[in-house]
Amino acid sequence: MITVDEALSACLALTRPLEAETVPLSEAAGRVLADPVFAKRDQPPFAASAMDGYALRDIEAIPGRRLRVVGEAPAGRAWSGRIGPGEALRIFTGAPVPEGADRIVIQEDVTVNGDTITLGKTLDGGLHLRPSGADFRAGARIEAPRRLSPADIALAAAMNAPTLSVTRRPEVAMIATGDELVSPGEDPGPDQIIASNTYGLKALIEAEGGHARLLPIARDNRESLETVFDLAKGADLIVTVGGASVGDHDLVGEVAAGLGLERAFYKIAMRPGKPLMAGRLGEGALLGLPGNPVSAMVCGHLFLVPMLRAFLGLPAGARRRRRARLMDDLDPNGPREHYMRAEVVPGADLPEITPFDRQDSSLLSIFSRANALLVRPVDDGKRRMGDIVDYLPLGPLIT
Numbered sequence: 001m002i003t004v005d006e007a008l009s010a011c012l013a014l015t016r017p018l019e020a021e022t023v024p025l026s027e028a029a030g031r032v033l034a035d036p037v038f039a040k041r042d043q044p045p046f047a048a049s050a051m052d053g054y055a056l057r058d059i060e061a062i063p064g065r066r067l068r069v070v071g072e073a074p075a076g077r078a079w080s081g082r083i084g085p086g087e088a089l090r091i092f093t094g095a096p097v098p099e100g101a102d103r104i105v106i107q108e109d110v111t112v113n114g115d116t117i118t119l120g121k122t123l124d125g126g127l128h129l130r131p132s133g134a135d136f137r138a139g140a141r142i143e144a145p146r147r148l149s150p151a152d153i154a155l156a157a158a159m160n161a162p163t164l165s166v167t168r169r170p171e172v173a174m175i176a177t178g179d180e181l182v183s184p185g186e187d188p189g190p191d192q193i194i195a196s197n198t199y200g201l202k203a204l205i206e207a208e209g210g211h212a213r214l215l216p217i218a219r220d221n222r223e224s225l226e227t228v229f230d231l232a233k234g235a236d237l238i239v240t241v242g243g244a245s246v247g248d249h250d251l252v253g254e255v256a257a258g259l260g261l262e263r264a265f266y267k268i269a270m271r272p273g274k275p276l277m278a279g280r281l282g283e284g285a286l287l288g289l290p291g292n293p294v295s296a297m298v299c300g301h302l303f304l305v306p307m308l309r310a311f312l313g314l315p316a317g318a319r320r321r322r323r324a325r326l327m328d329d330l331d332p333n334g335p336r337e338h339y340m341r342a343e344v345v346p347g348a349d350l351p352e353i354t355p356f357d358r359q360d361s362s363l364l365s366i367f368s369r370a371n372a373l374l375v376r377p378v379d380d381g382k383r384r385m386g387d388i389v390d391y392l393p394l395g396p397l398i399t
């Protein structure tokens, strides 16, 4: 059995950064930027007013001063003259500040009387001007690769980029295997259960920016598996679930080998997830996950997510572990790195972590309550309440 780190390196070696495609800006959120975005102009392109009020010369911003209003500039329409001594321009937020003016006095600090204004007794200290290029200059860049956040989309729009070059979504074909499985919504027989983990994995894949295709459930025989493998052709990554262990009906490895799988590894020193398998199949990669729902999901977080990031051209090493204070005693760990389902809450100095009592790899109800995986090294000794341990956050974290 190889270690978790060795298995991750082998998985990453099966990936390659995918090519770029051009998408409209409005569809680019969450995608991975493949080429930098360049600003085509300064923003703002002119010195702009930050407030509704009056543009004037700062040296004349004296309480009680009377000034003559010489014109008006709404946003989108500059006033072309120059502000001289004793003059002010009615101006609105976002409008170009006229030459000669270097301060905006907000309208709340002004009394209007026909064509003249009188400045109030107290004026706030702000100039309320946005110099041209204050946000960014022409030529400024959004660097790639980068997963595009809503803020990035707004910035790219402001830079006047109507389309963006993003990495193609990795195509993932997903095969659930087992005679006992039916799809959600179907009527299971008395000996059957509902296929669950492929749906959880699809959600994980799509949250990471991949595109997952759920293929029909493959039955526990060679013909059925071969038929469904055939449907998976063309995918960047084929993910199988189940049929990975040593039972008489665990045929995935055998069938994949018959189809030309170049196996990178099979079985890793990890709990849950021991019967993990990976290799190269045709042009794509294959990741064979164990069938137990929690094993499949934990392997999804540890191996599938980094593989997707590598396909997307993002940094894709092992996820950074965090530290927490253990809130329970733990027996010594065995020869497999253990990823225990746990709950992390904020603590005084460090977050506090409590593993769930029941750790069986079939318990999705526990997994859905967990917000962390407590990581126990191979052959870790007994641990006491108060010890500091490593964990990986699952989803949004409350620290």
Ligand SMILES: Nc1nc2c(c(=O)[nH]1)N[C@H]1C(S)=C(S)[C@@H](COP(=O)(O)OP(=O)(O)OC[C@H]3O[C@@H](n4cnc5c(N)ncnc54)[C@H](O)[C@@H]3O)O[C@H]1N2
Pocket: 176, 177, 178, 180, 181, 193, 194, 195, 196, 197, 198, 241, 242, 243, 244, 245, 246, 247, 250, 272, 273, 274, 275, 289, 290, 291, 292, 293, 295, 361
């Ligand atoms: N003699 C041994 N038996 C087992 C070993 C072992 O080393 N020696 N390893 C155990 C471990 S650890 C795991 S994990 C499982 C993995 O087995 P498989 O990958 O072959 O998975 P299956 O046998 O097909 O299924 C296991 C379990 O999960 C359920 N399952 C499968 N697919 C789905 C799905 N898509 N959605 C929901 N549930 C699913 C299936 O019904 C089984 O209950 O093997 C142990 N056995």
Ligand code: MOO
Pocket: 270, 271, 272, 273, 274, 275, 290, 292, 295, 361
């Ligand atoms: O490795 Mo299995 O995944 O312990 O349940």
